[in-house]
Amino acid sequence: MAGNPRNGRPYRRLTAWLRAQRLPCWxxxxxxxxxxxxxxxxxxxxxxxxxxxxxxSLLDRTNARAAHRRCNSARGNRPTAPRQLVRASRRW
Structure with a gap:
């Protein structure tokens, strides 16, 4: 059985690359x-x-976005455009 790919070096490298950019929540x-x-x-x-x-894709940089934990959780797996979620996310 393979391990969780999110624990692997390529995923950690992608996360570090995105974190270093210090972008706002998409x-x-x-x-x-x-x-x-x-x-x-x-x-x-x-x-x-x-x-x-x-x-x-898990490891594609063009698919990776910086987000708040809360916004990411609220979005779930819906392919909703960010502008459609702004109103809901501002309630906190």
Missing amino acids: ICGHNIGYELGAKHPLSFTLDHEVPLSKGG
């Missing part, structure tokens, strides 16, 4: 708390523009 447009702990709702997570469950 879903809501607000700044991300890059210094926050991983479980904080406003901390950085790597989101995939095309969800993996919909055929998106």
Whole structure:
């Protein structure tokens, strides 16, 4: 049985590359708390523009986006455009 590909070196390298850019959340447009702990709702997570469950690539840089943990979780695997989620994400 293969291990989780998100624990592998290529995924960690992609996450580090995206984190180093310190971009705002692609879903809501607000700044991300890059210094926050991983479980904080406003901390950085790597989101995939095309969800993996919909055929998106895990390791493709063109599919990787910076997002708040909360925004990423709220979006789920819906291929919703960011502008459609801004109103909902601003409720916090």
